[in-house]
Amino acid sequence: MKILVLIKQVPDDVVKVSLSDEKTPDIKNIEKIVNAMDTYAMEMAVREMEANGGEVVVASIGDKDEIRPSLVQEIAVGANRAYIGNLDVSGADEAALSAELLSFIRKIEEQEGSAFDLILTGKESTDEISSQVGALLAEKLSVPFVSSAIGFTKTDAALIVKKETEEGYDVLETTLPAVLSVTKPEYDPRYPSLKNKMKARKAEIPVIELEKAENKVTLTGYDEPAKREAGVKIKEKEAQDAVQKAMAILKEARLV
Amino acid sequence: MKTLIYIEIENGNIQNGSLEIMSLAKTLSDPCAVVIGSDVDNASDAVSAYGIPVIEVPCDKVSDDAEVFILNQIIKDEKPEYVLFAGTLKGKDLAPRVAARNDGACITDVIKADTENGVFTRPAFGGTVLENLKFSADTLKVMTVRSGSFEKLTQGEKAEVTKKEYALPEDALKVILKDSVKEISEKVDLEGANVVIAGGRGMGSKEGFAMVEELASLLGGEVGATRAAVDEEWTTRIHQVGQSGKNIAPKLYIACGLSGAMQHVSGITSSGFIVAINKDEDAPIFDVADLGIVGRCEDILPVLIDEIKKLKGL
């Protein structure tokens, strides 16, 4: 199978983002990493290739110099090749982004000389958390879509996908080409070896110029959520004393 | 102008989030509910009791593909301005597809609506930042709504139920369900719970986590967990609270041995009263706690459990 994994570079998700003086998310000084769920998609694709052959191509849209490190990282993880779609997507909504991805994919396929069998995205990104892009892209491509994929296998005629559900998982059958959005499977993404990292650093990554698509949603501004005030903090040597104090407060508030 | 509401049915009942989007719909424009499924007469009846007209579509083989197709047909007929979904896994699967098929736009996880100005607010960056968004005027406006953000609608005068049938073309059904595996059999209603007791990595072991479960059962509450506790397999995924779990709004939330990572805290900020027990005085969970107890869970929880037992005469 020829698999395309679409990744997004995001601010490190362990760092708390707040608003700057200009009332925009202050992410300048936060290290940029590959979106967590995209790294699962990548690992899933590379495992498939290792087991059954095929190819894995990784691609992302953004400023060409800024996003290169993320693509290099995924080549080190195991992608055969990478493509950069050079476009400032900082203000793009999901509708615009999926339109831009569509034209990006068409251009990659042109350069590759063949179409992809399977396209993987992360289920959601840690910055925007909208879980839309995979679904929008599948609709634009008029191909089957399964969200929350935790695994897949190809049979002679079909693609079998495991989709995470509330109580377990569904086993779904569909045809290729298809788009899957990937959520956390049972395994973690691998750490690339130093050797692979060194090699990837030298990789030539073609840059494809893209045109901006139109937004259907505009941002009128940012806010910070109402802060919850920290209340009483009890610090006692003896658990007994701490619990007595806590119980008094809980009883007073009629919570127990 | 109309607002279509996609109603989700759970074991024959209207899902909580669907009741919440009904009240949002009423503030937007003429609401009209859509109920899709086999054997949904009771559900449609129940929805109509809220004073919202219902379009009922019988469908034996419900799947995302089938529902997207049906919703699309209804949108062609009714020409709504808005289409609302509860922010469930299913809602989030259907909403963007419905938007794309109509060249519309979709906003995920709406938590606040300024209907007068058409501005909708949603969380980003793990819930630490809120975005205020406006749809372009001439586009189909699709939203998923985060659970607990709007009051549930109360019943009103009974409205009409209209049955509509749509033939599903073969080529609309691209994904076929082969098997549904249930690994988790318990029923957990975190979103509707008044009391949630949650445990994190600090519970140390499955046995330690059992104290969280005991306290929850004593207080008649549900058990919540951080992703770390789920990864440790002290409890199942269905208990996870936060960004990739449930958003909850209990009256009382007790956080035991969890640090308060933003992906967890974003799911609990609508709680009435937050209690945190943590041995690390500087744990971020204390910043959002109404009542913090600095101490080790293995010391605090047994005493707390005893006190609650005494109080309940047990």
Ligand SMILES: Cc1cc2nc3c(=O)[nH]c(=O)nc-3n(C[C@H](O)[C@H](O)[C@H](O)COP(=O)(O)OP(=O)(O)OC[C@H]3O[C@@H](n4cnc5c(N)ncnc54)[C@H](O)[C@@H]3O)c2cc1C
């Ligand atoms: C995309 C993404 C989505 C995520 N979604 C979620 C989500 O939905 N829900 C979620 O919870 N997490 C989520 N996470 C993970 C989240 O970032 C944190 O890693 C996780 O919440 C940490 O769990 P924890 O607090 O149990 O563990 P830790 O952060 O390890 O905290 C353990 C705490 O226990 C305390 N402790 C230790 N021993 C004791 C003791 N004996 N007594 C008392 N206190 C003790 C420590 O002081 C510490 O504060 C997500 C992460 C990502 C990247």
